[in-house]
Amino acid sequence: MQQRNTIFQFDEHKKYPEMYQICKNTGTLKYLSAKTREYGDSYFAEEYQAQYQKTYYEDEANIRGLAKKRLYQLSKYSKLSGKRLLEVGCASGFFLDEAKRAGLQVEGIEPSPREAQYAQSLGLSVFQGSFFEFPLQQFDIVCAFFVLEHLQEQEQALFKLAAHLKPGGLLYLALPSLAGPSFLTNTEAWFASHPSDHFYDYHPVAIKKVLSILDIVAFSFQPMSYHKTRDRNWRGKLPDYFYKKLANYSCYGDTMQILGKKGGFFQHNFEKIET
Numbered sequence: 001m002q003q004r005n006t007i008f009q010f011d012e013h014k015k016y017p018e019m020y021q022i023c024k025n026t027g028t029l030k031y032l033s034a035k036t037r038e039y040g041d042s043y044f045a046e047e048y049q050a051q052y053q054k055t056y057y058e059d060e061a062n063i064r065g066l067a068k069k070r071l072y073q074l075s076k077y078s079k080l081s082g083k084r085l086l087e088v089g090c091a092s093g094f095f096l097d098e099a100k101r102a103g104l105q106v107e108g109i110e111p112s113p114r115e116a117q118y119a120q121s122l123g124l125s126v127f128q129g130s131f132f133e134f135p136l137q138q139f140d141i142v143c144a145f146f147v148l149e150h151l152q153e154q155e156q157a158l159f160k161l162a163a164h165l166k167p168g169g170l171l172y173l174a175l176p177s178l179a180g181p182s183f184l185t186n187t188e189a190w191f192a193s194h195p196s197d198h199f200y201d202y203h204p205v206a207i208k209k210v211l212s213i214l215d216i217v218a219f220s221f222q223p224m225s226y227h228k229t230r231d232r233n234w235r236g237k238l239p240d241y242f243y244k245k246l247a248n249y250s251c252y253g254d255t256m257q258i259l260g261k262k263g264g265f266f267q268h269n270f271e272k273i274e275t
Contacts (some may be wrong), residue, residue: 019191026213027206028154029178034199036152038111060094067098067128070172070257074141077259078170080104083140086164088131093119100124104141109134131157138166145174146255149198156220162214167263171216174224178203180254181231189230204251207258216260223253230254 021030048056049061056063074080081103090096090108093114100106100123108126110116127134132153142164151157165171177183178201182190202210208218228236228243235243235252247253 016187016191024158025204026209027203028210029203029206030154031150031194031201033196033198034152035196037197048144055091060092063094064098065162067095070095070143070145071099071102073257074172075102075257077261078141084138084140085143086139088142088144088161090119090124090126091115093122093124093126095143095145095231096124096126097158098124107139131160131209131221136160136163139164140166141170141172143172145172146176148173149176149200152199154200158210158214162216162262165216165262169262171258171260171262173207173258173260175207175256175258176201177223177251177253179224179250179252179256180223181227181233181236181252182254185236186230203255204258211258211260214262216262218258218260220257220259221251222250223247224255224257225253227254 018032020032022028023030026196048054048059070252080099080215083104085096085099085104085106087096087108088100091112093108093110096106096108096119105123108116108119108124109131110119110128111130113128116126118181119126125156131147131151142161144161146162148154148157161171177196183201205223206222211218226244226247228238230236230245235246238246
């Protein structure tokens with residue numbers, strides 16, 4: 001992922017050549033100045049509050065509500081009861097706890113000692129440490145919500161995610177997106193506010209290509225956010241209803257959710273897929 005080209009035609013970003021490279025094969029964007037940081041106890045105490053104006057624990061109700069929506073999405077493609085689910089970067093375990101209540105057998109990985117301990121206090125099986133230290137085993141469902149972009153060893157992380165999936169298993173990712181209003185229409189603000197510990201970002205086309213290399217068919221793409229006020233292009237002038245319709249149709253948003261299936265996806269199941 002070293003050579004830079006114009007696979008997505010980022011012509012408006014030519015004044016930022018020192019900021020990133022583009023993989024010529026997939027279109028993955030690599031940030032050249034990103035730096036590794038420790039995801040210790042201060043990460044949730046400081047970073048989460050700075051971004052959302054409330055602590056992670058104060059936002060528990062919203063996080064659990066989102067967890068239920070994600071589990072409902074998963075239930076469209078797989079029976080959940082009895083299935084094994086792994087969450088990479090499980091924080092305090094709110095998603096895992098909701099998944100356990102839905103009948104799943106759950107495990108988590110969390111680098112922050114305090115957050116891992118809190119999740120364990122909920123009766124959850126959580127490995128405290130690095131994703132790369134977690135012993136290899138296979139699951140029916142693997143989830144990683146806003147984790148992948150933090151990992152410098154991107155190829156190693158992707159192959160390890162795939163290795164933890166059983167044939168036919170589901171991969172559920174949430175990521176920042178290059179197919180959104182900030183990157184495409186307000187580039188200066190995107191680079192000015194970009195987190196220093198994000199090493200890679202993906203366009204939906206790019207992550208689909210990357211997952212295909214791992215024998216994972218990405219079949220569902222959804223925007224996680226609608227930031228019309230950030231949109232400096234013609235879309236930002238649309239009424240809210242049409243803006244959301246277009247965003248859902250084209251996965252147009254600053255963040256996205258992707259579902260993929262390992263080992264291909266049988267044709268008859270495409271009748272269930274919502275675009």
